[in-house]
Amino acid sequence: MALEITRNEIYPEWASSKYFVAAFRLAGFDVLEDSVRVENACGGGGGFMSETLRVQGLTQHGAVASLIVKAPLSDGGGGGGRLGCAGLFRRERALYSRTLPAAEAALKAVEGGAWRPLWPASWGVCGGGCILLQDVAAAGFRKAPGAASARGLDLAHSLAALRGLARLHAASTQTARRDAQVEPLLRESVAFGPSQAPLLQSQARTVLLKMADVLNRYPWFWRYRNKFLQLADTLLPRATHAIASCNEKLTVMVHGDLQKNNMMFRCLKDELEVIIYDFQGAHIGSPAEDLQYFLHTSTSLEVLQRHTDLLLSEYHSTLQHTLRALGLQQQADAYPLEQLRREMEQLAPVGVFSTYNLLPVMLNLEAVDFDLDTTSPSYAANAEKLLQKCFTNPEYLAFAQYLTPLFDKSGLLESY
Structure with missing residues (x-):
C-alpha cells in the first residue's frame, strides 16, 4: 500500500510503509500497513542535523500508535558545510x-x-541505523x-x-x-x-x-x-x-x-x-x-x-x-x-x-x-x-x- 503523506514534503527514499510497519513491531505495536501516516516532526525538513519523522498507524484493535523515527541526513557525512x-x-x-x-x-x-x-523512551535501532523513540507529544x-x-x-x-x-x-x-x-x-x-x-x-x-x-x-x-x-x-x-x-x-x-x-x-x-x-x-x-x-x-x-x-x-x-x-x-x-x-x-x-x-x-x-x-x-x-x-x-x-x-x-x- 502507498504511504500516506500528511503534507506536501520530501521524505527519505527509505521511508516506506513496510519500513514503518517493521519499526512499529520493534516498538511493540502491530499496525495495519495501509493506515501508516508520516510527517516531519520538526521544521526545516525534519531537523537541522537529522531526519526526524513522526509516524502514526492504527493497530489491529483500532488504537492509534505513534513513534518518532530519527535518521542521519541523506548526505551521510560532514559534507555540505554541515557539522559532521x-x-x-x-x-x-x-x-x-x-x-x-x-x-x-x-x-x-x-x-x-x-x-x-x-527523555523519550527508545526502542532501539531499526534498519539503516534509525533510532526509534517515544512520541512524547502523544503522552x-x-x-x-x-x-x-x-x-x-x-x-x-x-x-x-x-x-x-x-x-x-x-x-x-x-x-x-x-x-x-x-x-x-x-x-x-x-x-x-x-x-x-x-x-x-x-x-x-x-x-x-x-x-x-x-x-x-x-x-x-x-x-x-x-x-x-x-x-x-x-x-x-x-x-x-x-x-x-x-x-x-x-x-x-x-x-x-x-x-x-x-x-x-x-x-x-x-x-x-x-x-x-x-x-x-x-x-x-x-x-x-x-x-x-x-x-x-x-x-x-x-x-x-x-x-x-x-x-x-x-x-x-x-x-x-x-x-x-x-x-x-x-x-x-x-x-x-x-x-x-x-x-x-x-x-x-x-x-x-x-x-x-x-x-x-x-x-x-x-x-x-x-x-x-x-x-x-x-x-x-x-x-x-x-x-x-x-x-x-x-x-x-x-x-x-x-x-x-x-x-x-x-x-x-x-x-x-
Whole structure:
C-alpha cells in the first residue's frame, strides 16, 4: 500500500510503509500497513542535523500508535558545510544505547514511585541505523508557551528544566567517562571543541561583525563597537579554551545543546515535568557548560535578570540530593555550590558566545526556513537576511543592551 503523506514534503527514499510497519513491531505495536501516516516532526525538513519523522498507524484493535523515527541526513557525512552530521548522529545513538538507559535505571532504583521520565523512551535501532523513540507529544508533552517564538521560558518552566537537568547530570556521573572511552566522539564538545574550530570560527566571526554593523545604529552600543570588532576573532577561541582548561570537580554527560526548543513539558498532578531530547551535542564535561548555554539561550529576560541565583541554587540542590541518593557522597562533597559558581565563572565565555551567536537565532527560529548547507548558492543571501532580522528583533535588543555592559564590567569583552 502507498504511504500516506500528511503534507506536501520530501521524505527519505527509505521511508516506506513496510519500513514503518517493521519499526512499529520493534516498538511493540502491530499496525495495519495501509493506515501508516508520516510527517516531519520538526521544521526545516525534519531537523537541522537529522531526519526526524513522526509516524502514526492504527493497530489491529483500532488504537492509534505513534513513534518518532530519527535518521542521519541523506548526505551521510560532514559534507555540505554541515557539522559532521554522521558524527552528531553517532553521539545521539551512543546516548540512547548506553548512557541514558544506565542513567534511567539508576534513577528508577532510588526514586521509586516518584520517578518521572527525563527523555523519550527508545526502542532501539531499526534498519539503516534509525533510532526509534517515544512520541512524547502523544503522552501530553508540549513545547513551553512561546518557546519557538521571541519569548524565553518563564520561571516555572526554567526551574523544571534545570531540576531535570540536575537529575540527568547526577545519574550520568557514574558512567560518563567510561561511555566516552567507548565512543571517542563524546570526549569533545561539538560547539567548542578543537576539531570544529576552523569551520565555526569563520561563522562566529561573520556573525559578530554583522552584529557590530547592525547594532551601531543604537547609541548605547557605540562604546562597545571597537571591542566587538576585536571580539570577532577571539570569542570562540576563548570559549574553547575555557572548556579545555576547566578543572571540573564533577564530570557529567553534558547535553551540549540545552535550549528551550530541545525540551517539552506537561503538568501532571500540579507538577511541571520536563522531557529533554536531541542529544546530538552530548559530551563529557562540567555541568556549568550546560548551565551557561541554557541561561543565555532559553530563559526570559525577566528570569535572567531576577532569578539566576535561584535557578543555580535549585539546580545545585537537586544535583546534591540525587548524587547522595545514588550513593555518590564523595562526588557530592567535592561539588559544593561554591564550586559550581567557580566553574560558572570559568565558563563565562560560553555564556557570552551563546548570547551573541545563538540567542539571536533562538528568538527567531521561525525565520530559519532555508537549507543550512553552506555550499548552497542561496545560503549567503538567506543567512544575511536572517542575521539582519535577528539583530533588529526588539526582544533580542533588550537582552543585548542588558548583558553587554555586564560582560564588559567582568572583562569578558576584552580581546586578550
